[in-house]
Amino acid sequence: MTYTHILRSAKTLVLALITLLITACSTTKSIPDGDQLFTGLAKTDYIASVHDTHFTSTQAEIDAALATAPNGALFGSSSVRSPFQVGLWVWNAFVGSDDAFSKWMLSSFGSRPVLLSWVNPALRASVAQEVLRAHGYFHGKVSYDILQQHNPKKAKIKYTVDMGPLWTVDSLSYLGFPPQADSLMVSAMGDAKIRRGDAFDVNTLDAERRRVSTLLRNNGFFYYQPSYASWLIDSISRPGKVLLRLQLAEQTPSVAERKWTIGKINIDLHKSYGDSLTNSETRRDITMHYNGKHSPLRVPVILSSNRLFPGHPYSYAEYQAGISNLSSTGLFSTVDVNFSPRDTTGLADTLDMHMNLVFDKPYDIYFEGNVTGKTNNRFGPGAVLGVTRRNAFRGGELLDLKVKGNYEWQTAHHGEGSSSKFNSYEYGIDASLQLPRLVVPYASFFRKKLINHFRRIGFFSTPSTTLKFSTDILNRAGFFKRRIVSGEWTYDLQTSPTSKHQFTPLSFSYEYMKRRTAAFDSVLTANPYLAYTMRDQFIPKMQYVYTYTSPKTFRNPLWWQTTVSESGNILSLGEMAAGNKWSQKNKELFKNPYAQFFKLETELVKTWQLTEHSSLVAHGDLGMLWAYGNSGEAPYSEQFYVGGANSIRAFTVRSIGPGSYHNAESATNNYLDQTGDLKLLGNLEYRPRLFGNLYGAMFLDAGNVWSLHKDDRSGGHFEPKNLLKEIALGTGVGLRYDMDFLVIRVDWGVGLHVPYKSGFYNVGSFRDSQSLHFAIGYPF
Structure with a gap:
């Protein structure tokens, strides 16, 4: 052809x-x-x-x-x-x-x-x-x-x-309710969902009927249901006005019209579902049934989670809270609570309570193996082997022991102009004990006052005390081998569905070098700031964390967390009493200088639900760290940094800051000293659903860190006049695969502005301004 x-x-x-x-x-x-x-x-x-x-x-x-x-x-x-x-x-x-x-x-x-x-x-x-x-x-x-x-x-x-004219509420009355219920409703009229002058709305009518039902059920009316009352609506008598009456139905059963009190409580403790219980133990009106020589769980443990007690009126809210508390302990695979009248005469007002609890398996042995690709360009395998013991000492305790280790090697990142490889490994042991109660040692009077105070406030969930201890070895090949021994004593309290408090009265970290190389000594010699922050030291710390989470019913929810911590101030006061000056440096404890600082960090996440399957999320993070007294600089582990999968995604971890500081001659080790005392970070991310469980993302990230003390890092000190030009800026797109229990995320970030160059778009070639991040979970 x-x-x-x-x-x-x-x-x-x-x-x-x-x-x-x-x-x-x-x-x-x-x-x-x-x-x-x-x-x-x-x-x-x-x-x-x-x-x-x-x-x-x-x-x-x-x-x-x-x-x-x-x-x-x-x-x-x-x-x-x-x-x-x-x-x-x-x-x-x-x-x-x-x-x-x-x-x-x-x-x-x-x-x-x-x-x-x-x-x-x-x-x-x-x-x-x-x-x-x-x-x-x-x-x-x-x-x-x-x-x-x-x-x-x-x-x-x-x-x-x-639309036409809008009818409004003229009057509201409640008819046919028994005297005890009527007095409750009158006392709670301030919480009514409907008031005179409000627009008529069927949704509000349903909300008010549910409110009345909840009010009665939380005050002893066990059998009452919303369907026992109906609305009578008169929209004719007065033009443009509606007369409302909530009336109790004539067919309402008599048991729903009286209050009920909790009687005896029977607790069945099953080690496996369906096993026979041969022994019992009775304390007043509470009886525990179990199998074995003694109860597998002490009575106070259950009573601290349960919210209903003999002689108290029934409350649906307390019943729900008790179920939630018992389930959240992690001790039981089944939590079932039933109520039955004391007798069948139809005149009884006492409910006996029957709790059927089936223990979960006592041990969990777990192994986690992974190959990690981190945002600081380190890659390598890691493993964790652990064992968890539930109800370790018959008090609902959760004991967790694990050994961990990982090995990493670092590859080059073109934007940093380095082709070096930086190998390291870490290994360590962690141990933690969680107790489902407040434990205040050596202070019985204070303990009673504290517990009584929080009982008056009320708990949304069972408070807990956690003890932790860990020891870790960090080896950075060619540089150093460092050991960290740490521990903490923490209280977790949730006083409402939206507010959570975490108080750590005692936390310590003992850090010291086991070995370091001449190459690392040369880095420290060239960088006195890094030499000071990575010295051997003892960090005794106290910390408080408050977390607010808006109700789940909010269409546009808000999450806010503020952390306040301090170190060494109580010790310095003791030193002053002993005759040492507050400003004296390098005072020691356990043969190491102890750190002294005050740290504050607040973080806010706001979500706007644009459509059923798309949202706009804003995130802000502000942190400040002051070192004084015994310390010239805060410990390296406490300082702030930016960059990485959960920060400015166009840059790797510790590759930006402080301020306009940049040491191009030592890009290999630059990340070691790119930390600061002041942190400002902002993120904006649009998350549309693409199809199924796959979501997209378009984001804009901005932020930096600064030093509050002048040091040898040129441009690193915070100057308000330079704030805007020293903000690093990046954008990008990403994918999220949401499996409900797990979110797999990949983000491709592109740099727009770096603080250490003039001009706006100053990141150099497009190829060198990119970063790719693989991560688990949303960034904020």
């Missing part, structure tokens, strides 16, 4: 493909006669006399009732479509064909046309009109128009919503 014949055949094939594409690109080819392709909603017109918060919430529900996504809707929009209707093109090209390829194309890429008849605007308008009535717009009307398009086979829909 000649070249001319080949060219002619190719032209014929291209012409055929173009003809097929033009034919397929029709989006109305398969629309039945008498019907039209729905191409979206025009903007809905709202006619209302008042635009307030009630109107806004009602409008949102009406929009949801009228919403219908056309083919190719962008981000689920009812009005914006993609210009490339690939799904419709494929549908029109292959619908009606019976061959296997056509069926595969239809099922994989085709999109059935959304027809006007399927949208059924008349039905949707009637539903929206019912929404208006449910929100107090009794005379509201919803109409629609069909907007013909240039192609007669296409049409849009335009809705018009005439």
Whole structure:
């Protein structure tokens, strides 16, 4: 075949493909006669006399009732479509064909046309009109128009919503309730969900009926249910006004109209489900049934988690809290609580309580092995071998022992201009003991006062005391071998669903060099700041952490955590009493200088839920660290840094800061001294769902660290006038695969601005300004 014949055949094939594409690109080819392709909603017109918060919430529900996504809707929009209707093109090209390829194309890429008849605007308008009535717009009307398009086979829909006048509440009364319930409701009227002058709203009526039910059930009315009361609504007597009455149903059973008190408590402790219990132990009205010579769990452990006691009125809230507390101990695989009347005469007011608890297996042995790729360019294997013992000393304790180790080697990062390799390994032992109670040693009077105080405040969950001890060896090949011995005593208290307190009255870290090389000594000689912060030292610390988490019902939740810690101040006061000056340096404890500093860090995360499956998340982190008295600089382990998978993702860990400091001549070891006393970090991330459990991310990160003391790191000291130009800036995109219990994340960051160069976009070549991060969990 000649070249001319080949060219002619190719032209014929291209012409055929173009003809097929033009034919397929029709989006109305398969629309039945008498019907039209729905191409979206025009903007809905709202006619209302008042635009307030009630109107806004009602409008949102009406929009949801009228919403219908056309083919190719962008981000689920009812009005914006993609210009490339690939799904419709494929549908029109292959619908009606019976061959296997056509069926595969239809099922994989085709999109059935959304027809006007399927949208059924008349039905949707009637539903929206019912929404208006449910929100107090009794005379509201919803109409629609069909907007013909240039192609007669296409049409849009335009809705018009005439809100009409809004009915408001004129009066509210409660009828038919027994005297004890009526007095409770009168005393709690300040918490009522409905008040005179409020807009009539069915949702508010349901909320008030549930509030009354919750109030009664939390004050002894065990058998009461929301369905035992119904609303009587009079919207005729007064124009524009509604008279409301919540009335107890005549068929309400008598047991629901009286208060009930907790009687005896029977606790069955099963080591395995269904085993027979042969022994028992009774203390007043509490009986524990178990199998063996003695109870596998002491009575106070259960009572500290349980919230209902003999002689106390029944409370549904306390019942739920007790179930939650017992489940959260991790001791039981099954927690089942039942109530039964003391007798069947119909006149009893005592409920006996039966708790059926099945222990979880006593031991967990776990092994974790991984190959790590960290954001500081270190790679290597790691392993953890541990054992957990539940109920270690019959007091609900959780004992955990583990050994750990990892080996890493560092590869080059082009943006740092280094091709060195930096090998290291770590190994150590961790031990922790968690007790489900407050343990205050050697202070019985103080302990009673403390516990009584917190009992008056109330706990949302069982408080705990945790003791930890660990010893670690860190080896950095060619530099040093360092040992760290640490421990802590911590109290965890959650006083409400939103507030959690963590107080560590005693924490210590004893750090010293076992070996160091001449190469590392040369680094320390060239950098006095690093030599001081990495010296052998003892860090006695006290810390308080407050965490606020907004209720789960919030559409746009907030998380806030503030940490306050100090070190060495109590010791320095003791030294002053002994005659030493507060400002004297290098005072020792256990043959090592002890650190003295004050540290404050606050972190905030705000989430805006834009749609059902997309959100915008903002994160801010501000930290300050003051070293004084016995210390010229704070310990290296306490200082702040930026960069990495959870910080500024365009840069690796400790590759930015402090301030405009940059030591290009020693890029290999630069990360060692890139820490500071002041930290400012901000992140903004958009998280849309792509499909299924796969989410995307677009982010912007900014921040840096600074030193509050002038040292040999040029440009590292904080100067307010240089703040903006010394903020590192990066952007990027990412993917998140959310498996509910685990989130696998990959982020590709691109640098925009580094603090140590002039100009805005100053990161050099695009190739050298990138970082790729693999991580588990969301960054914030």
